[in-house]
Amino acid sequence: MNIPQDYHMHSTFSEDGSSNPEKMCLQAIKLGIPEIGFTEHWDVGPYEKHPRFFQPELWYAELLRLRQVFTGQLTIRAGIEVAEPHLYPRETAEVLARVPFDYVLGSVHFVGSHFMFDQAYFRTQTPDSAYQAYFTEVERLLQTADLDVLSHLDVPVRTAKPIFGYDPARYEAQVRRILQVVIDRNLALDVNAAGLRKTAQNLMPDPLILKWYADMGGERLTLGSDAHQADQVGLHLQAALDQIRLAGLTHITRFELRQARLIPI
Ligand SMILES: [Zn+2]
Ligand SMILES: [Zn+2]
Numbered sequence: 001m002n003i004p005q006d007y008h009m010h011s012t013f014s015e016d017g018s019s020n021p022e023k024m025c026l027q028a029i030k031l032g033i034p035e036i037g038f039t040e041h042w043d044v045g046p047y048e049k050h051p052r053f054f055q056p057e058l059w060y061a062e063l064l065r066l067r068q069v070f071t072g073q074l075t076i077r078a079g080i081e082v083a084e085p086h087l088y089p090r091e092t093a094e095v096l097a098r099v100p101f102d103y104v105l106g107s108v109h110f111v112g113s114h115f116m117f118d119q120a121y122f123r124t125q126t127p128d129s130a131y132q133a134y135f136t137e138v139e140r141l142l143q144t145a146d147l148d149v150l151s152h153l154d155v156p157v158r159t160a161k162p163i164f165g166y167d168p169a170r171y172e173a174q175v176r177r178i179l180q181v182v183i184d185r186n187l188a189l190d191v192n193a194a195g196l197r198k199t200a201q202n203l204m205p206d207p208l209i210l211k212w213y214a215d216m217g218g219e220r221l222t223l224g225s226d227a228h229q230a231d232q233v234g235l236h237l238q239a240a241l242d243q244i245r246l247a248g249l250t251h252i253t254r255f256e257l258r259q260a261r262l263i264p265i
Contacts, residue, residue: 008224037077106147194226
C-alpha cells in the first residue's frame with residue numbers, strides 16, 4: 001500500500017533543516033505520498049542553541065504559495081513541533097496564534113538541562129534512570145500542554161539504545177499511563193520512523209508500545225519520517241505502516257485546522 005502521509009517534516013525554516021519546503025514537496029510527489037505536514041521546531045527553552053529561530057509568517061506564506069503550485073498533486077498541512085509546551089505555555093499560545101496551524105506536535109527534547117540526543121548525558125545514567133526521567137517529563141507534558149499529537153514517545157532510544165539498550169517492557173506501567181492520557185485527551189501518537197535511519201534501528205514508539213496502545217483502544221496516530229532533508233521524506237514509512245498493522249491498528253489521522261479525521265489504512 002502507498003504511504004498515506006508524512007506528518008513530521010523539518011525544512012530550512014527549522015534551525016536544523018537542510019532542504020527548502022519546495023524540495024521536500026517534490027520528493028513527496030515523486031514518492032506518491034498524497035499528504036504532508038511541515039512541523040518546524042518551536043524551541044524557546046533556556047538550553048536551546050537557536051531559540052525562536054522559526055518565523056511562522058514567512059513560512060506560512062511559502063506554504064500558501066506551494067499549495068497553489070501543487071494543487072491537485074499534494075495536500076500540504078501546517079504543523080508545528082513545540083518542545084516542552086507544558087513548560088512554556090505563554091510562548092506556545094503566542095506562536096499558535098500567529099498563523100492557522102493544522103496540528104501541534106508536543107515533544108520532550110530536554111529533561112531539565114539534559115538534551116535527549118546527548119550521548120555524554122546517557123553515559124552518566126542507568127537505563128532506568130534515563131528512561132524513567134524522560135517518561136515522567138512526558139507525563140507532565142500531557143497534564144497541561146496544548147497539543148494534538150504526542151511526538152516520538154520514546155525518543156531517548158535514538159541515542160541511548162546504542163549505549164545501554166532499551167527494554168520497553170520494564171516501563172510498561174508508566175507507558176500505559178501515558179497512553180491512557182493520550183486516549184482520554186483524544187490525542188494522536190506520532191509514529192516516527194527517524195529511529196530506523198539511526199544506529200538504534202528502533203521505530204518510535206517501539207512496536208510493543210503500539211501493541212499496548214491498540215489493546216487499550218487507542219486509534220489515533222500519525223505517520224512521520226521526521227525528515228530534516230528532502231531525501232529523508234517518507235523514509236522507512238512503509239516499515240512503520242507494517243508495524244502499525246501488525247499491532248492491530250487500523251487507521252491514521254488527518255488534521256485540518258486542529259480537527260482530526262480518522263482514515264482507514
Ligand atoms: Zn522532536
Ligand atoms: Zn521533529
